[in-house]
């Protein structure tokens with residue numbers, strides 16, 4: 171294996187939050203990202219999926235060093251960037267860019283598009299005003315915008331065009347690595363494919379490496395070489411994209427992927443959607459052992475008391491790692507599983523369940539799936 175362009179080593183990010191009411195001085199910590207390790211090869215796309223609030227954006231911001239890490243290391247292109255100061259990071263910023271979900275929120279409505287796209291050149295002191303204008307118009311053309319619209323304001327563009335402006339700005343300094351955080355989820359479905367195709371074309375043209383965050387599993391399958399699945403601040407499974415879909419090992423991954431209809435109609439007919447019961451526990455006080463044990467159909471006693479490590483299971487190669495004591499065999503039907511942990515274990519192990527009603531309603535034996543519900 172070649173040296174990865176991005177290496178994330180045991181990264182943890184916690185946010186202090188006030189607890190116990192307005193006048194309380196005590197603070198808790200939100201463990202948004204907890205011990206994540208990932209490697210992204212040059213020229214590849216790593217997809218990152220998981221429920222809302224599982225820590226995807228926080229991890230992305232740690233990698234781009236928009237956040238300081240609580241602990242762990244980020245190595246970019248062979249250089250440890252974990253503790254670089256602002257001035258040192260300026261150099262790295264040329265190579266590491268982000269595209270955000272909201273093309274409206276990330277563009278200043280009072281500035282002309284030419285100067286928004288030209289900002290990276292200006293900040294880095296690259297070229298005179300005239301030279302920058304030429305570069306910006308080239309970029310506009312490359313991302314499918316009319317260079318004549320250089321002097322227009324963001325409000326004069328459609329949602330898709332505004333995301334193209336965001337892409338042009340990210341591309342300006344010819345970065346090596348772009349983090350795309352839900353880049354199309356705010357756009358109309360008809361426009362989403364155009365932006366995805368643009369990103370794929372640009373990857374080929376410029377040899378870009380992407381971290382691609384999305385809720386849309388069909389998009390992630392389409393764009394990714396590898397996919398990492400996050401649950402409550404941790405990566406629970408990572409594999410080559412097709413392998414993850416075809417040899418899903420982690421019960422949480424299986425439940426996520428079951429929401430996506432199989433392109434093969436025969437399989438789609440027989441496929442049963444797995445609906446997890448219970449809320450995502452709070453990252454302030456996550457469950458003991460395997461964090462998924464409060465909702466997992468395969469949970470056993472060991473899952474409550476021991477933390478599983480992310481490693482190859484059931485004879486998988488080193489590229490496919492899963493954090494689970496009882497991973498799924500090929501063809502195993504998760505809807506036939508029922509958790510085998512005692513009420514007392516659940517109660518002591520999950521003080522953090524956000525919804526008391528969901529725990530009461532589901533009970534330990536059914537705190538898992540309502541298998542069999544078809545789509």
Ligand SMILES: Nc1ncnc2c1ncn2[C@@H]1O[C@H](COP(=O)(O)OP(=O)(O)OP(=O)(O)O)[C@@H](O)[C@H]1O
Pocket residue numbers: 185186187200201202220221222223224225226227228229453
């Ligand atoms: N600045 C912050 N201060 C306190 N808590 C935060 C902060 N940013 C994120 N969190 C918390 O960290 C957890 C992870 O949030 P994050 O935004 O990374 O999730 P996400 O996976 O990107 O979710 P989504 O899919 O909704 O974008 C959440 O519980 C969130 O409330």
Ligand code: SF4
Pocket residue numbers: 420421422460461462463464466467468469470473478493494495496497
């Ligand atoms: S079987 Fe156990 S270790 Fe595996 S995901 Fe379920 S609770 Fe976690």
Ligand SMILES: [Mg+2]
Pocket residue numbers: 226227228351
């Ligand atoms: Mg997010």
